Amino acid sequence: MPQPPQMPNNPGFGPKYDRVKPPENASDVPRYLKELLGGFFSRFGYILALVWRTGKWILFAMSLIALLQGIIPVISSVILQNILNSLQLVVSQGDTAANASFWQSDIFYFLILFFVIQALTRVISSISGAVNRIAGEKVVKKVKTQIMEKSKEIDIASFDRVAFYEKLENANREAGNRPIQILSQMFVIISTVIQLVSYIVILSSAPDMWWAVLVIAAVSIPSALINFIYRRKNFDYVRRRSKDRRQMNYYSDLIVNKDLVKEVRMFDLGDTLIGLYNKVFNGYYKGLVNLIRDESIWHTVIAVVTSVSNLILYVLIALKVFNGSIMIGDYTLYTGAITSIAGCLGSLIGNSATIYEGTLFIDNLIAYMKEKTTVVPRLETPRKVNHGSPHTIEFEHVSFRYPGTDIDVLKDINLRFNPGETVVLVGLNGAGKTTLIKLLTRLYDPTEGRILLDDEDIRDYDVKDLYRMYGIIFQDFGKYAVTAGENIHFGEIHREYKLSEIEDSARQSGAADYIEKYPLGYDTPLMRIFEPTGMELSIGQWQKLAVARAFYAQSDILILDEPTASLDPMAEQEIFNQFDRLREDKTTIFVSHRLSSATVASLIVVLENGRVVEKGSHTELMDKRGKYYTLFSTQAKRYVAEAKRQSGERQINI
Numbered sequence: 001m002p003q004p005p006q007m008p009n010n011p012g013f014g015p016k017y018d019r020v021k022p023p024e025n026a027s028d029v030p031r032y033l034k035e036l037l038g039g040f041f042s043r044f045g046y047i048l049a050l051v052w053r054t055g056k057w058i059l060f061a062m063s064l065i066a067l068l069q070g071i072i073p074v075i076s077s078v079i080l081q082n083i084l085n086s087l088q089l090v091v092s093q094g095d096t097a098a099n100a101s102f103w104q105s106d107i108f109y110f111l112i113l114f115f116v117i118q119a120l121t122r123v124i125s126s127i128s129g130a131v132n133r134i135a136g137e138k139v140v141k142k143v144k145t146q147i148m149e150k151s152k153e154i155d156i157a158s159f160d161r162v163a164f165y166e167k168l169e170n171a172n173r174e175a176g177n178r179p180i181q182i183l184s185q186m187f188v189i190i191s192t193v194i195q196l197v198s199y200i201v202i203l204s205s206a207p208d209m210w211w212a213v214l215v216i217a218a219v220s221i222p223s224a225l226i227n228f229i230y231r232r233k234n235f236d237y238v239r240r241r242s243k244d245r246r247q248m249n250y251y252s253d254l255i256v257n258k259d260l261v262k263e264v265r266m267f268d269l270g271d272t273l274i275g276l277y278n279k280v281f282n283g284y285y286k287g288l289v290n291l292i293r294d295e296s297i298w299h300t301v302i303a304v305v306t307s308v309s310n311l312i313l314y315v316l317i318a319l320k321v322f323n324g325s326i327m328i329g330d331y332t333l334y335t336g337a338i339t340s341i342a343g344c345l346g347s348l349i350g351n352s353a354t355i356y357e358g359t360l361f362i363d364n365l366i367a368y369m370k371e372k373t374t375v376v377p378r379l380e381t382p383r384k385v386n387h388g389s390p391h392t393i394e395f396e397h398v399s400f401r402y403p404g405t406d407i408d409v410l411k412d413i414n415l416r417f418n419p420g421e422t423v424v425l426v427g428l429n430g431a432g433k434t435t436l437i438k439l440l441t442r443l444y445d446p447t448e449g450r451i452l453l454d455d456e457d458i459r460d461y462d463v464k465d466l467y468r469m470y471g472i473i474f475q476d477f478g479k480y481a482v483t484a485g486e487n488i489h490f491g492e493i494h495r496e497y498k499l500s501e502i503e504d505s506a507r508q509s510g511a512a513d514y515i516e517k518y519p520l521g522y523d524t525p526l527m528r529i530f531e532p533t534g535m536e537l538s539i540g541q542w543q544k545l546a547v548a549r550a551f552y553a554q555s556d557i558l559i560l561d562e563p564t565a566s567l568d569p570m571a572e573q574e575i576f577n578q579f580d581r582l583r584e585d586k587t588t589i590f591v592s593h594r595l596s597s598a599t600v601a602s603l604i605v606v607l608e609n610g611r612v613v614e615k616g617s618h619t620e621l622m623d624k625r626g627k628y629y630t631l632f633s634t635q636a637k638r639y640v641a642e643a644k645r646q647s648g649e650r651q652i653n654i
Contacts, residue, residue, distance in 0.1 A: 080114060171367075189352065375463060378460055383460050415605060432607050440559070472555075485523060505551040
């Protein structure tokens with residue numbers, strides 16, 4: 001089967017809706033801000049809805065924590081002011097004996113309250129961490145489940161597009177942790193705003209210091225601009241270099257892939273794969289370092305300016321203490337307010353920029369969840385398959401090309417498969433045999449023409465009900481890291497698991513010969529991915545297990561895409577004999593390179609370059625002496641020569 005060509009990497013990633021066109025002139029600025037903020041609030045609303053569906057308690061808990069974390073630091077600062085001012089009064093009076101006992105003074109009670117507040121701060125911080133971790137796990141599970149639910153519905157054709165893999169990679173990488181991080185930071189902003197407003201009120205109450213708030217805000221504006229600019233640059237860079245990350249993951253996975261480790265070791269590919277990984281990483285890393293360096297330079301300059309402005313404000317407040325305008329506790333409160341306002345503004349800027357960047361990454365999840373599914377019933381009330389009865393299948397002028405290509409893999413196919421027929425598809429690699437099977441089973445829809453099932457368009461049937469009609473073994477059949485019995489049960493997963501039926505299917509395929517020798521029998525885990533007691537099967541043993549799945553499925557049409565490619569001729573013939581007994585009056589479609597299986601077929605279809613070049617029975621096509629005759633004769637000569645060679649070796653040994 002020809003592989004669909006690789007699409008060029010899409011540097012813009014995904015749909016265009018996540019792009020906001022920058023302003024070209026001053027009149028465009030309102031439009032730009034509207035679209036930018038609209039996109040931000042839309043994405044943030046999506047996150048809120050996602051977390052709400054995950055667990056309403058998460059939002060309530062985070063809201064309460066944000067409220068407490070906003071109020072407590074301000075209360076703590078006011079208490080500290082009162083402690084210091086009370087101590088200054090006691091010292092200034094100079095006669096402590098005249099005053100009440102320390103243990104009965106306001107200072108003692110303020111100290112107790114201060115340290116209660118400090119303890120409460122640590123408790124709330126601990127609870128906040130626990131809530132974030134628990135909520136994070138639940139949200140990750142919710143998002144991963146959404147991605148899996150969507151993946152089971154997405155068209156198979158989507159998996160042939162590079163842009164789709166970018167969506168999938170980005171959604172899997174970012175979407176799991178981003179929502180709870182963004183929400184957590186949003187609640188940090190809420191608590192920060194509470195602190196900010198409180199400290200602005202406190203600083204504004206200082207004699208002749210109301211303008212200090214404006215100075216702090218002015219110094220913070222450049223920092224805000226730098227944060228937002230570089231968050232966008234970082235997002236654009238990561239999205240643009242999605243191909244690099246997929247390549248790095250691919251090369252690193254190859255070297256630890258259990259199915260490839262033997263070949264990697266024997267061909268000494270380890271250093272080559274590591275070199276390819278490093279080459280891609282170096283290019284990716286270079287651009288990332290440049291971004292981080294440039295942003296750090298700007299922040300360093302802004303930090304120096306901020307420190308100088310804070311120093312001037314501290315000196316001015318210290319002069320007021322020196323002149324007796326305010327007390328030491330007031331100094332602590334006001335300078336603390338300056339530090340806190342600057343910190344709150346920095347936190348608001350940093351968290352807002354991070355939230356903005358995070359919501360941009362949420363577009364990856366939104367884009368994936370908006371992937372269109374086209375393989376759906378055309379009718380509002382889909383037709384149901386008449387299970388348990390013979391079926392007729394007809395191809396009418398069917399052509400097909402893979403998405404994003406302009407080359408037809410199948411061209412004007414006209415075929416009819418009658419009930420009970422045994423059909424064999426013949427042709428060289430790339431002739432289109434497996435693609436025809438994918439269209440027949442409606443994994444893809446034709447580009448042109450239509451396929452009829454019992455004289456009705458296949459697109460009018462319920463898709464899941466249609467799939468149940470087929471018992472199929474693909475050329476690249478699945479190998480699942482579950483028990484041997486469960487592997488067979490996957491052939492019809494909605495049917496009740498009955499060991500006797502599993503065993504019967506395994507015996508028919510020959511898989512019972514090795515399964516029943518294992519100590520755990522059909523409960524034996526396969527592959528050593530999860531269980532140290534797992535058994536590793538040869539490719540031939542896996543193929544017998546895949547055939548057992550087909551036997552287990554109570555299907556109306558059997559489709560076998562190279563089902564015995566890894567079996568020796570004797571084992572292959574045994575499987576075909578079993579299928580003869582199994583299929584009874586069912587339609588059976590074989591794809592096989594070994595043309596000995598075609599001799600019993602009622603219809604042989606010869607494909608070449610996506611077209612049907614011959615069709616008929618074995619006798620008819622041999623008499624025709626065309627393409628099939630050439631293929632069959634060439635293969636038969638090879639078998640005869642091999643048989644003579646083996647016979648000669650036996651005579652020599654005798």
